[in-house]
Amino acid sequence: MKLNALMVQKAKSMFPLHRGRRLRTNESIRSLVRETSLSPTDFMFPMFIAEGENVKVAIPSMPGIFRRSIDLTVEEVKEIFALGIRAVNIYVKISEDLKDNTGKEAWNPNGLMQQAISAIKAACPEMIVMPDVALDPYSIYGHDGIIANGDVENDSTVAALVKMSVSHAQAGADFVAPSDMMDGRVLRLREGLDAAGFQNVGIMSYSAKYASAFYGPFRDALDSAPREADVEVPKDKKTYQMDYANRIEAIREAVWDVEEGADMVMVKPGIAYLDIVREVKNAVNVPVTVFHVSGEYAMIKAAAERGWLDNDKIMMEQLMCIKRAGASLISTYFAKEAAIILNK
């Protein structure tokens, strides 16, 4: 008691006892005590692939992002590699006549995805290629799996995803990135890849993927949103993607995926979910990836176009905050723009 009173007395005589501003005096000292840093190797660049040649189609809700044919994708990959980016996520838009309820085009060895993977690996062998594993771009219903009895059927979908992943590995993928949220798929993917001789192909699992309206622009880019159909289909993805009211469930999903053999886990979306990122980071001992998704990109671009926000400053702030929250890797449509700034 006495000591406390003395300390209070001393503190009062020394106001202010602490001067936190000393460490913020100038950029040099700030740089010395900065707790988090960003580099181009923190980023993965999501890329949309189109059929054809010399095709480059702008995506209206994602200014600066394009759907490119494989030849132009390869050029872009070389460019971003030179900027220091070392990973790409790839997504394809295939023609409607190739879509059905089984998603079988997804494991066509000569499919658009398989061709894209091998073309990128041939042109830029050191680029880590992580194709998306989910049936939505291949589904006539715009769902991530096979529809039966009014919902996405789990186990038959998982079997399809195994075939899809093995075909990605055969095409040269370094990792597969299941984004479908089916139960047990990481275990089956690991078994399937190993059985096919692909022990070194990794799994980056979208573990805590929420049913989010932030994916809107992505679904525009691939024309992959759930659609009206002649049979009963869910109108959204809430029977497989997570309820955004939940936190503990995210930890459970991430832990399960690590137990099943995931080399990395992901939390998605990013900025509105950084509490989840930190929880997952504390719960698992594999690298945590965060997907800074299409809607987050669109919001910044829209505000910047109006002059309401500064694109570059908001971009760097958000990316730094995602890293600070615990991300080892950030999948972001800003990867190239941010790398250019970081290289200056």
Ligand code: PBG
């Ligand atoms: C497909 C998939 C989606 C995204 C990544 N993989 C869309 C969805 O689940 O509906 C979203 C990415 C983004 O919004 O940037 N399963």
